[in-house]
Amino acid sequence: MSNEYESMWKGLGLNLASHDALLEVLGKGYTDIYLAQKDRPEGMGYFDFVMSEVHGLRIKELVDEKEQGRKIIGSYCVFVPEEIALAANATLVGLCSGADFALEEVERYLPRNTCALIKSAFGFKLGQVCPYLEAADMVVGENTCDGKKKAYESLGTLMDNLYVMDLPQMKSDLGRDLLRSEYDRFKTAVEELTGVVITHESLTQAIKIVNAKRSALHRLAKLRSADPIVISGLDGLLANQVSFYDNPKRFTESVHKMCDELEKRIQANQGIFPVKTPRILISGCPMAVPNWKLPWIIETSGAVIVGEESCVGERGARNLTQDTGTTIDELMDAITDRYFDVDCAIFTPNQERLDHIQEMVKAYKADGVIHYGLQFCQPYTMEAIPVENALEKKDIPCLRIETDYGMEDVGQLKTRIEAFVEQLK
Amino acid sequence: MSNEYESMWKGLGLNLASHDALLEVLGKGYTDIYLAQKDRPEGMGYFDFVMSEVHGLRIKELVDEKEQGRKIIGSYCVFVPEEIALAANATLVGLCSGADFALEEVERYLPRNTCALIKSAFGFKLGQVCPYLEAADMVVGENTCDGKKKAYESLGTLMDNLYVMDLPQMKSDLGRDLLRSEYDRFKTAVEELTGVVITHESLTQAIKIVNAKRSALHRLAKLRSADPIVISGLDGLLANQVSFYDNPKRFTESVHKMCDELEKRIQANQGIFPVKTPRILISGCPMAVPNWKLPWIIETSGAVIVGEESCVGERGARNLTQDTGTTIDELMDAITDRYFDVDCAIFTPNQERLDHIQEMVKAYKADGVIHYGLQFCQPYTMEAIPVENALEKKDIPCLRIETDYGMEDVGQLKTRIEAFVEQLK
Numbered sequence: 093m094s095n096e097y098e099s100m101w102k103g104l105g106l107n108l109a110s111h112d113a114l115l116e117v118l119g120k121g122y123t124d125i126y127l128a129q130k131d132r133p134e135g136m137g138y139f140d141f142v143m144s145e146v147h148g149l150r151i152k153e154l155v156d157e158k159e160q161g162r163k164i165i166g167s168y169c170v171f172v173p174e175e176i177a178l179a180a181n182a183t184l185v186g187l188c189s190g191a192d193f194a195l196e197e198v199e200r201y202l203p204r205n206t207c208a209l210i211k212s213a214f215g216f217k218l219g220q221v222c223p224y225l226e227a228a229d230m231v232v233g234e235n236t237c238d239g240k241k242k243a244y245e246s247l248g249t250l251m252d253n254l255y256v257m258d259l260p261q262m263k264s265d266l267g268r269d270l271l272r273s274e275y276d277r278f279k280t281a282v283e284e285l286t287g288v289v290i291t292h293e294s295l296t297q298a299i300k301i302v303n304a305k306r307s308a309l310h311r312l313a314k315l316r317s318a319d320p321i322v323i324s325g326l327d328g329l330l331a332n333q334v335s336f337y338d339n340p341k342r343f344t345e346s347v348h349k350m351c352d353e354l355e356k357r358i359q360a361n362q363g364i365f366p367v368k369t370p371r372i373l374i375s376g377c378p379m380a381v382p383n384w385k386l387p388w389i390i391e392t393s394g395a396v397i398v399g400e401e402s403c404v405g406e407r408g409a410r411n412l413t414q415d416t417g418t419t420i421d422e423l424m425d426a427i428t429d430r431y432f433d434v435d436c437a438i439f440t441p442n443q444e445r446l447d448h449i450q451e452m453v454k455a456y457k458a459d460g461v462i463h464y465g466l467q468f469c470q471p472y473t474m475e476a477i478p479v480e481n482a483l484e485k486k487d488i489p490c491l492r493i494e495t496d497y498g499m500e501d502v503g504q505l506k507t508r509i510e511a512f513v514e515q516l517k
Numbered sequence: 518m519s520n521e522y523e524s525m526w527k528g529l530g531l532n533l534a535s536h537d538a539l540l541e542v543l544g545k546g547y548t549d550i551y552l553a554q555k556d557r558p559e560g561m562g563y564f565d566f567v568m569s570e571v572h573g574l575r576i577k578e579l580v581d582e583k584e585q586g587r588k589i590i591g592s593y594c595v596f597v598p599e600e601i602a603l604a605a606n607a608t609l610v611g612l613c614s615g616a617d618f619a620l621e622e623v624e625r626y627l628p629r630n631t632c633a634l635i636k637s638a639f640g641f642k643l644g645q646v647c648p649y650l651e652a653a654d655m656v657v658g659e660n661t662c663d664g665k666k667k668a669y670e671s672l673g674t675l676m677d678n679l680y681v682m683d684l685p686q687m688k689s690d691l692g693r694d695l696l697r698s699e700y701d702r703f704k705t706a707v708e709e710l711t712g713v714v715i716t717h718e719s720l721t722q723a724i725k726i727v728n729a730k731r732s733a734l735h736r737l738a739k740l741r742s743a744d745p746i747v748i749s750g751l752d753g754l755l756a757n758q759v760s761f762y763d764n765p766k767r768f769t770e771s772v773h774k775m776c777d778e779l780e781k782r783i784q785a786n787q788g789i790f791p792v793k794t795p796r797i798l799i800s801g802c803p804m805a806v807p808n809w810k811l812p813w814i815i816e817t818s819g820a821v822i823v824g825e826e827s828c829v830g831e832r833g834a835r836n837l838t839q840d841t842g843t844t845i846d847e848l849m850d851a852i853t854d855r856y857f858d859v860d861c862a863i864f865t866p867n868q869e870r871l872d873h874i875q876e877m878v879k880a881y882k883a884d885g886v887i888h889y890g891l892q893f894c895q896p897y898t899m900e901a902i903p904v905e906n907a908l909e910k911k912d913i914p915c916l917r918i919e920t921d922y923g924m925e926d927v928g929q930l931k932t933r934i935e936a937f938v939e940q941l942k
Contacts, residue, residue, distance in 0.1 A: 203890075203898045203919070205630070235686045238663045241865045242899035256865070258691075261660045262683045266695050273691055440666045440681070465628075470895065473628045474667035494628070 097148050100155055104227055107220040114193065114221045115147060118382050125388045129324055131364040133357070135350025136323075139330050142338055146381070150337060151223040157183055158227065163286045166228035168213060169236055170378075170408040170434060171259060173275060173427050174340070178298035179290040180282045185224050186336030187213065187231065190380030192497045194219035201246045207469040208496040209380065210243045217250050224337070228253065230285050232278075235259045236438045237471050255281055263432065263439055272428040279424070295423045299415040305340045308347035309409040315354045316398050317456045320363025322354045325372070325397020326387050332404050333381045365396045370516035371457055375401035375449050375479065376464035377472045378408070383497060386464055389506050395513040398456040401449050402464075407435060410448075437471035445475070446482045453488055459516040460489035462509070467496045489516060522573050525580055529652055532645040539618065539646045540572060543807050550813045554749055556789040558782070560775025561748075564755050567763055571806070575762060576648040582608055583652065588711045591653035593638060594661055595803075595833040595859060596684060598852050599765070601704050603723035605711040610649050611761030612638065612656070615805030617922045619644035626671045632894040633921040634805065635668045642675050649762070653678065655710050657703075660684045661863045662896050680706055688857065688864055697853040704849070720848045724840040730765045733772035734834040740779045741823050742881045745788025747779045750797070750822020751812050757829050758806045790821045795941035796882055800826035800874050800904065801889035802897045803833070808922060811889055814931050820938040823881040826874050827889075832860060835873075862896035870900070871907045878913055884941040885914035887934070892921045914941060 101111060122143055142150065154164050163182040165172075168189060177184035192208065193215030201214055216222035225231065233244035234257040248254045257274050260267030283289055309332065316328055331350070335343055357364075372395045374387065379402065387397055401407055413430040417423035435445040453461060461483055465473040476492050483490040491512040495501055526536060547568055567575065579589050588607040590597075593614060602609035617633065618640030626639055641647035650656065658669035659682040673679045682699050685692030708714055734757065741753055756775075760768055782789075797820045799812065804827065812822055826832055838855040842848035860870040878886060886908055890898035901917050908915040916937040920926055 201902060203895075203902070205893060205898065205919075206895075235865060238863070238895040239899070241686060242862070242896060245866055245900075245903065258687045258689065261666060261686070264683065266683075266691075266698055270691050270695070437667070438663070440660060441670055468630060468893070468895075470628075470631075470663040470893075471667060473630065474664070475670075477626060477628070478670065494630075 097152065100152060101147075101223060104151075104155075104223050105220060106223060106226060110194075110219050111147070111221045114191075114219075118191075119144075121382050121384070125384050126326060126330065129326060132327060133323055133350050133353050135346065135353050136327050136330070138346040138350070139327070139334050142334050143330070143381070146337060147223050151227060153339070154183065154185070154224075154227045158229070163229040164227050165282065165285075166225055166231045168232070168240070169234045170403045171234050171236065171431055171436075172232045172257065173278070173431060175295065175298045175302050175413060175427055176275065176279050176282055176290070178301055178340070179295040180279075180286040180288045181294075182282060182286050182288075185228070186380065187225050187228070188216040188222035188380070189213045190383035190497070191215075193221060202243060205468050206243070207239055207466045209377070209466055209469070210239050212380075212497065214243070214247065214250075217247065230255055230281070232257055236436065237469065239469070259438070261438065261440060268428065268432050271432055272424065275424060275428055275431075290420065292418075292420050292423065295420055296415055296417075299413045299423065299427070301340050303412040303415060304344045305335060306409045306412055308344045308351070309335060311351045312347055312354075313399060313406060313409075315351055315358065318358045319457060320358065320361055320367070321365045321369065321371070321396050321398070322357035322362060324364065325374070325391055325400075326384060328397070329379060329384070329387055329400060329404065332400065332409070333379070335409070336380075336404070368517070370395040370459045370513050371398045372396065372513075373399050373401060373449070373453055373456060373458035373461045374405075374464055375452075375461050376476065377466040377469050378403040378405075379464075380404060385497070385499070385502070386462070386493065386495065386505070389502065389509055390462065390513075393506060393510045393513050395509075395516070398458055399452050401445075401452055403436070406452060407445075407448070410434075437475040442475060446479060449479060450482065450486060450488070453483075460491070460512065462512070463490060463492045465492065465494045467494050522577065525577060526572075526648060529576075529580075529648050530645060531648060531651060535618075535644050536572070536646045539616075543616075544569075546807050546809070550809050551751060551755065554751060557752060558748055558775050558778050560771065560778050561752050561755070563771040563775070564752070564759050567759050568755070568806075571762060572648050576652060578764070579608065579610070579649075579652045583654070588654040589652050590707065590710075591650055591656045593657070593665070594659045595828045596659050596661065596856055596861075597657045597682065598700060598703070598856060599727050600720065600723045600838060600852055601700065601707055601715070603726055603765070604715040604720040605704075605707045605713045606719075607707060607711050607713075610653070611805065612650050612653070613641040613647035613805070614638045615808035615922070616640075618646060627668060630893050631668070632664055632891045634802070634891055634894070635664050637805075637922065639668070639672065639675075642672065655680055655706070657682055661861065662894065664894070684863070686863065686865060693853065693857050696857055697849065700849060700853055700856075715845065717843075717845050717848065720845055721840055721842075724838045724848065724852070726765050728837040728840060729769045730760060731834045731837055733769045733776070734760060736776045737772055737779075738824060738831060738834075740776055740783065743783045744882060745783065745786055745792070746790045746794065746796070746821050746823070747782040747787060749789065750799070750816055750825075751809060753822070754804060754809070754812055754825060754829065757825065757834070758804070760834070761805075761829070793942070795820040795884045795938050796823045797821065797938075798824050798826060798874070798878055798881060798883035798886045799830075799889055800877075800886050801901065802891040802894050803828035803830075804889070805829060810922070810924070810927070811887070811918065811920065811930070814927065814934055815887065815938075818931060818935045818938050820934075820941070823883055824877050826870075826877055828861070831877060832870075832873070835859075862900040867900060871904060874904060875907065875911060875913070878908075885916070885937065887937070888915060888917045890917065890919045892919050
């Protein structure tokens with residue numbers, strides 16, 4: 093797609109040579125990992141198309157929106173409410189952070205012992221290869237973990253449109269007050285950016301759109317609990333990943349269309365994995381495109397992934413926002429309540445997450461849990477130990493993995509995962 | 518001192534064999550590092566004595582206080598206000614976290630990639646070798662960094678008296694509200710623990726005691742700015758370290774007594790390092806007893822340390838608390854204001870720290886800065902890069918060190934530090 097979009101990418105300030113190299117790797121990875129799968133639902137064709145055009149057609153849509161005066165807001169975290177962006181007639185997109193890029197340059201800004209996701213965000217900026225980032229009128233950082241919190245100080249020196257959102261560390265009354273106050277501040281900032289005043293009607297409408305998107309993801313998640321298994325974990329993950337990039341209404345329709353197909357498969361007992369394939373729940377750090385390393389290893393090691401306890405997965409999509417508030421204030425409260433329930437490991441204590449993992453194991457009939465920690469992600473690698481202890485108490489097998497975006501440890505991981513899967517049979 | 522205190526240690530629940538081994542290492546380290554220094558001020562005799570009795574006489578004092586009904590509160594951080602403890606007739610002590618202990622057992626609770634200070638706190642608990650911790654009626658954890666925040670969740674399973682204090686991440690109005698609210702909650706908890714209601718008088722008095730201690734440390738710090746150099750950096754650090762353990766009034770007197778002596782040395786031009794010895798400012802992570810590794814390497818590499826931009830140093834002791842409030846509320850506000858100014862790297866943004874480092878370089882006539890980051894301490898290792906950039910802009914040489922409590926890298930560090938010192942000559 094290079095030729096067709098070259099002038100657009102140039103206009104966004106991308107480094108074309110680096111970007112071409114990135115697209116080539118991305119395309120090859122997608123072919124090897126995704127297109128190599130068998131018996132995929134036809135509905136995945138839509139997501140294949142989206143991915144093939146993830147730096148092309150989708151960016152063109154955003155550029156077209158910009159030309160019509162619509163603003164683009166980029167985000168690195170599920171704590172940034174899409175409802176508020178949509179209500180002010182802006183588009184919220186997730187920003188690239190799923191692959192290593194320009195590592196040497198990155199380490200001039202960040203210590204080597206920084207998690208791959210944060211390094212990736214810097215790499216995409218420094219390498220000028222993320223069209224979402226370059227198209228964004230506002231980039232939202234958030235004080236989740238220490239790594240991101242401190243990294244945004246440096247990222248702010250590389251761009252003039254970084255907006256930092258503070259977040260609480262405890263689910264106390266004051267913690268909730270802080271979140272509400274920060275969402276109010278964000279609402280004002282978005283209104284200033286767009287010149288659009290959010291109304292009760294526009295906010296209600298935005299909540300409905302985002303709820304519909306999340307409901308579609310809930311439906312998909314539930315279908316993955318079925319036995320026979322009718323969709324791979326890789327494909328399930330992809331739908332969740334695409335939810336951060338795509339137009340929300342079109343995305344919702346596409347997910348439902350695929351769900352109709354999956355329901356038929358279930359009724360026809362059309363499983364795509366051998367009977368009694370061990371079912372794995374993944375729990376831990378988010379997996380942004382094109383971070384498919386661990387699911388790919390798992391699903392080529394004789395197991396299938398039936399759910400993701402992850403921000404790119406159920407933790408990010410769980411719970412709808414109540415849309416019945418009769419004032420903007422009530423709706424903002426409802427938004428705050430919904431996001432305050434997200435059980436990210438940045439919170440202390442975070443017992444809810446341990447409970448949710450066990451509920452998901454049950455709901456998705458998982459035989460075991462693989463906890464995915466990005467190396468140097470302190471909140472998740474630290475919480476992994478209590479997670480494992482809690483699961484062991486319930487006799488649920490758990491394997492703790494710590495890795496990054498590099499490919500050096502694939503062989504070693506495969507050996508460990510095959511042994512784990514064997515034990516689940 | 519083993520025999521004399523054995524029954525006391527046993528009574529506290531220490532593991533005597535492990536504790537003996539620890540004391541032996543500590544004693545040897547102190548002899549090799551501290552007592553090997555030349556021309557030390559006579560006033561350091563007091564601190565030598567304190568250190569020789571740090572698990573003996575000082576613990577006996579605490580045990581005696583407990584027998585008289587006084588409560589002991591242990592803390593891991595300078596954000597826990599000693600003023601509030603003292604005002605309720607309690608004693609605040611810093612808890613052991615400066616040496617590796619029981620590492621294998623620790624890694625059942627914490628990932629290997631956790632900073633040495635946090636691992637140390639667990640090691641002292643799991644190994645049952647910290648008499649301060651075992652004597653404490655209340656142990657205060659605080660949500661500073663992700664590492665500590667998540668570690669306290671596990672530490673809480675090892676003790677029944679852990680109290681967790683929340684902290685803000687930004688110096689916003691809501692951040693200050695949170696700190697004030699948490700100090701109010703702490704005050705109530707301390708009053709409940711001690712059965713003593715804090716009064717305007719007792720709080721004023723406590724503020725004065727802590728201010729006096731900090732003023733003594735300020736006086737000592739200022740004398741280290743002199744040329745000739747009349748006290749080593751190791752000895753200066755020790756005074757700061759002892760301030761966390763000692764009776765505050767006795768400590769204050771002892772520091773002033775030594776300062777009188779240092780002033781005489783300055784007047785008599787009695788330097789204890791060769792003229793033109795390169796002067797180093799250390800900046801970064803706190804150094805708890807017996808973490809003397811880096812200062813020891815620096816001061817045996819031809820340089821002298823003239824100040825510590827550290828929680829165990831100027832960052833922790835900077836600023837007095839206004840004691841003129843006419844109500845408890847005003848005094849609590851003053852305490853909040855004082856601690857809210859601490860420029861720990863957990864805050865974002867944290868420009869004040871960059872400014873303070875440069876002010877300290879000037880005030881102490883430092884020729885260069887060595888930034889000390891504990892490996893895996895994200896806030897400080899990440900902030901080290903902007904610190905270095907800011908210093909380079911002002912042509913102040915800076916060396917970034919990342920290390921832990923192990924001795925494996927001493928040779929390598931010495932080579933790097935000698936080269937850095939050479940460049941300052």
